[in-house]
Amino acid sequence: MNRIHVAAAVIRSADGLVLIAKRALDKHQGGLWEFPGGKVEAGETIETALARELHEELGITVTKARPLIQVRHDYPDKQVLLDVWDVLAFSGEPHGAEGQPLAWVEPADLPGYNFPAANRPIVAAARLPDRYLITPDGLSPQQLLNGLALALDTGVRLIQLRAPSLSLRDYRALATDVMELCVGRAQLMLKGPLEWVGEFPTAGWHLTAEQLRQHAGRGRPVPVGQWFAASCHDAAELDMASTIGVDFITLSPVLRTTTHPEVPPLGWPRAAELLLGFNQPAYLLGGLGPSELEKALHAGGQGVAAIRAFWPG
Numbered sequence: 001m002n003r004i005h006v007a008a009a010v011i012r013s014a015d016g017l018v019l020i021a022k023r024a025l026d027k028h029q030g031g032l033w034e035f036p037g038g039k040v041e042a043g044e045t046i047e048t049a050l051a052r053e054l055h056e057e058l059g060i061t062v063t064k065a066r067p068l069i070q071v072r073h074d075y076p077d078k079q080v081l082l083d084v085w086d087v088l089a090f091s092g093e094p095h096g097a098e099g100q101p102l103a104w105v106e107p108a109d110l111p112g113y114n115f116p117a118a119n120r121p122i123v124a125a126a127r128l129p130d131r132y133l134i135t136p137d138g139l140s141p142q143q144l145l146n147g148l149a150l151a152l153d154t155g156v157r158l159i160q161l162r163a164p165s166l167s168l169r170d171y172r173a174l175a176t177d178v179m180e181l182c183v184g185r186a187q188l189m190l191k192g193p194l195e196w197v198g199e200f201p202t203a204g205w206h207l208t209a210e211q212l213r214q215h216a217g218r219g220r221p222v223p224v225g226q227w228f229a230a231s232c233h234d235a236a237e238l239d240m241a242s243t244i245g246v247d248f249i250t251l252s253p254v255l256r257t258t259t260h261p262e263v264p265p266l267g268w269p270r271a272a273e274l275l276l277g278f279n280q281p282a283y284l285l286g287g288l289g290p291s292e293l294e295k296a297l298h299a300g301g302q303g304v305a306a307i308r309a310f311w312p313g
Contacts, residue, residue, distance in 0.1 A: 003072070003079040007049040008037030010068055010126045011060075011087040011094070017104040018126055019094055020113065021057070033103075033113045035084065035122055046083050054087070059097050064089035067297045069125040071279050073118035084122050111225070124247050125281045129157040130293060130303030132250070132283045133310040137165050141174045148178060150312035152185050160189040160206050160305075168192065179203055189229060194221050201226065204247075209233060212240050220245035233266075238278050246280060250305045253286025254296075259307075268299055275300035 011019040020033045038053035040046065051062050064087070071082040096102050105113065107127045115123060133156045135144055144163065151159070161178050163171055175190050179200065182188045189204040190196070194215070197205055204227025207215070212230045215221055221244075222228040230241045232249045241249050251274060256265045265286060266274070275282050281302035288296065289309030296304050 003081050005040040005081050005083065006037055007040050007046050007053060008035045008082050008084045008122070009050055009054060009062075009065070009087045010035055010084060010122065011054075011058075011090065013104060016107070018107050018110065019058075020103050020105055020110075021096065022101040022103075023116075024098075024100060032116050034115060034119060035126075037082075037084075040083070046085070050085055050087075054090070057097055057100070058092075058094040058102075060090040060092040060094050062087055062090050066294070067300075069121060069281060069302065070276075070300060071118055071121050072277065073279070075118070080118055082118055082122065084125065121279050121281065125302060128248060128281055128302055130297070131156065131290070131310060132158045132160065132285075132303065132305035134160045134285075134305055134307045135162050136307050136311055137163060139163070141166070141170060141177070144174065145177060145181065147312050148181055151310065152181065154312065156310065157186045158189070159186050160191065162191055162307075172196070175200060175203070187227060189227060197222055197226070204228060206230065206250075207246075209237055212237060212244070216240040216244060218244070232282075235274055238274060242278065242280065248281040248283065248302060249278075250283045250285045251275065251301075252284070252305075254284045255287030257287045268295065271301075272299040 021036050023032050023034050025031050036054060036057050037050060040049040054060050054062055065085045068084045068086040073080050094102060110123045110126060133151055148159065159182065161175060171192060179188055179202065187204060189206040190200055191206050191208065205222050207230040209231045220228065228246050229248050230246050232238050232241055232251050251271060253260065253263055253265050254268065254271050271284055283303055283305035284296040284299065284301040285305040288304045289306055293304050
């Protein structure tokens with residue numbers, strides 16, 4: 001069975017809303033919501049197909065777009081490759097040129113809409129930013145709080161509270177304070193014993209690679225609706241992360257790092273190869289910063305995760 005190549009778009013308004021369309025009842029997966037787009041024709045580039053489809057379906061002209069995620073999905077009756085781009089600017093007023101209903105939706109509200117199964121990773125990618133701040137180790141709780149307050153002021157929207165040198169008791173207390181700091185401003189991801197998950201219902205949980213291996217095969221340990229991520233370093237861990245039902249991952253190290261100089265880096269080609277068959281958003285990590293963001297996107301990543309590159313000062 002040939003895999004159907006589809007160009008799809010997460011279209012964002014100037015005020016951050018996302019445009020979705022309802023599929024006609026007589027179409028495959030009819031009656032469900034979708035991200036606009038259509039089939040890539042023979043000889044077309046993704047950018048050309050996306051521009052053509054959005055002009056035909058919505059009457060808009062794309063002026064700024066970048067890769068977001070690729071999703072491969074097998075339905076009982078067809079196989080699809082969704083090549084999804086973030087459309088950040090366009091001209092024209094979107095309308096259902098084919099009679100399809102449209103809706104502008106807050107990204108956080110997207111999980112409340114019924115999408116085809118293949119669109120679920122896109123819902124996650126549409127809600128996640130392109131930068132993932134990981135806190136540096138060796139700082140006091142007050143230094144971490146001060147630094148995070150500054151980072152939030154710069155627009156950081158996804159934070160992993162990593163502080164392995166703190167005792168579990170001190171980390172737990174700090175997590176409570178950081179949660180209060182992040183309310184309405186950023187999504188906080190915590191690390192630690194999974195027994196704590198229920199105590200922090202608005203925080204997400206980021207598994208270490210060791211935890212991932214321990215829990216592989218047991219099913220998702222975090223409730224659906226609560227962000228769930230894992231650290232991955234190779235194909236086996238990517239498979240485990242996919243099976244356990246993560247919402248996103250970090251993949252590292254892409255480049256050699258000063259903190260772990262003994263660890264061989266994946267390099268850009270290998271990182272891109274690993275992500276080619278992975279259907280969830282992935283942040284590339286290890287020796288990267290804002291200047292590598294575009295390269296990370298074109299390698300198949302959601303964006304860049306970093307410690308020093310995103311830490312204030």
